[in-house]
Amino acid sequence: MEKILIVDDKEANLYSLDALLEEIKCDEYQFETISALGGEEALRIAMSDSDVQLIILDIQMPDIDGFEVAKFLKSSSKTKHIPIIFLTAAFKADEFVKNGFKIGAIDYFSKPIEKHQFLNKIKLYLQLIIKNKKLKEMNLTLNQKVTEEVEKNKHQQIMMFQQSRLAQMGEMLSMIAHQWRQPLSAINATSIAMNISARFEDLGHKEVIEKTDKISEYAQYLSTTIEDFRDFFKEHKATQQLNYEELIKSVLNIVEISITNKDIEIKQDINCTENFETYPNEIKQVVLNLLKNAEDILLEKKIKNPFIKITTYQENNKYILEVNDNGGGVPESIINNIFDPYFSTKLQKDGTGLGLYMSKTIIEEHCKGKLSVSNNQDGAVFKITL
Numbered sequence: 001m002e003k004i005l006i007v008d009d010k011e012a013n014l015y016s017l018d019a020l021l022e023e024i025k026c027d028e029y030q031f032e033t034i035s036a037l038g039g040e041e042a043l044r045i046a047m048s049d050s051d052v053q054l055i056i057l058d059i060q061m062p063d064i065d066g067f068e069v070a071k072f073l074k075s076s077s078k079t080k081h082i083p084i085i086f087l088t089a090a091f092k093a094d095e096f097v098k099n100g101f102k103i104g105a106i107d108y109f110s111k112p113i114e115k116h117q118f119l120n121k122i123k124l125y126l127q128l129i130i131k132n133k134k135l136k137e138m139n140l141t142l143n144q145k146v147t148e149e150v151e152k153n154k155h156q157q158i159m160m161f162q163q164s165r166l167a168q169m170g171e172m173l174s175m176i177a178h179q180w181r182q183p184l185s186a187i188n189a190t191s192i193a194m195n196i197s198a199r200f201e202d203l204g205h206k207e208v209i210e211k212t213d214k215i216s217e218y219a220q221y222l223s224t225t226i227e228d229f230r231d232f233f234k235e236h237k238a239t240q241q242l243n244y245e246e247l248i249k250s251v252l253n254i255v256e257i258s259i260t261n262k263d264i265e266i267k268q269d270i271n272c273t274e275n276f277e278t279y280p281n282e283i284k285q286v287v288l289n290l291l292k293n294a295e296d297i298l299l300e301k302k303i304k305n306p307f308i309k310i311t312t313y314q315e316n317n318k319y320i321l322e323v324n325d326n327g328g329g330v331p332e333s334i335i336n337n338i339f340d341p342y343f344s345t346k347l348q349k350d351g352t353g354l355g356l357y358m359s360k361t362i363i364e365e366h367c368k369g370k371l372s373v374s375n376n377q378d379g380a381v382f383k384i385t386l
């Protein structure tokens with residue numbers, strides 16, 4: 001409840017002031033009056049009771065006068081917000097006008113007090129005080145609400161971040177699984193070949209070395225694939241020197257046997273031998289995907305004299321690598337969808353539809369290049385521009 005502190009050095013005055021204020025107490029104005037006999041007591045109460053909302057202060061008091069009390073109250077952060085109304089003898093009113101307002105009083109009454117005017121004004125101040133208090137409370141709950149909302153938001157952001165990390169990890173796993181298929185089947189094929197040779201006691205010393213070297217190489221590739229994809233979502237990774245010629249050689253090491261075993265001819269037309277800065281391992285993944293897709297279409301359509309042609313050249317300071325096949329091209333009806341995630345026409349042959357999506361992400365988002373497709377008279381042409 002609000003408290004009004006009344007201060008006077010004469011007990012009789014305090015008593016009659018209290019009685020006067022009693023008259024306006026009602027449901028709307030609930031307050032308690034506290035009396036202080038003199039300035040010192042007034043200071044003690046004002047400093048210790050945080051519920052004091054209004055002070056009615058007599059100016060002439062023997063110990064510390066009203067002006068001094070007011071000055072002190074206005075100088076303390078604990079009490080400076082409390083409105084002060086002075087009571088002054090009529091003949092001293094001029095002196096108050098000069099000093100009182102300067103100190104920070106909001107109003108004054110001269111004694112003897114004119115009852116109705118006094119009570120009306122006190123009502124008005126009480127109204128203001130109550131409204132002010134409500135406003136402060138509202139502000140407080142508003143602040144609290146804002147803080148709560150901000151906290152909630154932060155929490156949500158953390159959750160979203162974790163979810164997106166999980167999604168990224170899921171995506172990464174799918175990519176690794178996608179890129180592992182070829183080397184894994186190469187390992188499998190090599191070990192089956194060794195096994196058969198051994199059964200027919202036709203496994204020479206030389207062949208064992210050759211084949212196990214191959215298997216080590218494939219295994220090495222599996223492990224670098226993991227490393228590459230672990231770095232995939234890192235913001236600042238270091239670029240390296242890339243040379244298309246070397247890159248093609250190292251990709252063919254992995255897939256050449258599997259492709260030529262299917263009687264597909266691999267043609268090369270290498271016109272760009274320069275080194276440039278990019279992420280070579282990631283580009284390797286892309287070329288691997290393009291070769292695999294070409295192989296898939298040639299087998300699916302049972303093309304006669306199937307070939308895959310890899311061309312590199314330089315154009316307007318860009319380094320270009322093209323993979324072309326004679327599989328008849330990408331139908332116009334789907335050509336705009338083939339880079340979408342999970343778009344595949346090989347669903348019955350467990351195609352994931354991730355190959356081209358991953359490749360586009362690598363080339364365009366990571367390497368800031370371009371991956372595009374077109375059809376020529378033989379088939380599809382996938383073009384990497386870096």
Ligand SMILES: Nc1ncnc2c1ncn2[C@@H]1O[C@H](COP(=O)(O)OP(=O)(O)OP(=O)(O)O)[C@@H](O)[C@H]1O
Binds near residue numbers: 294354
């Ligand atoms: N060289 C190509 N010629 C004709 N169509 C192609 C060629 N390369 C890709 N496509 C088409 O684009 C689609 C998407 O290719 P993408 O590599 O993203 O997935 P996928 O090969 O179907 O599945 P996965 O890569 O998991 O084996 C293929 O299903 C195919 O229809």
Ligand SMILES: [Mg+2]
Binds near residue numbers: 293354355356
């Ligand atoms: Mg594919």
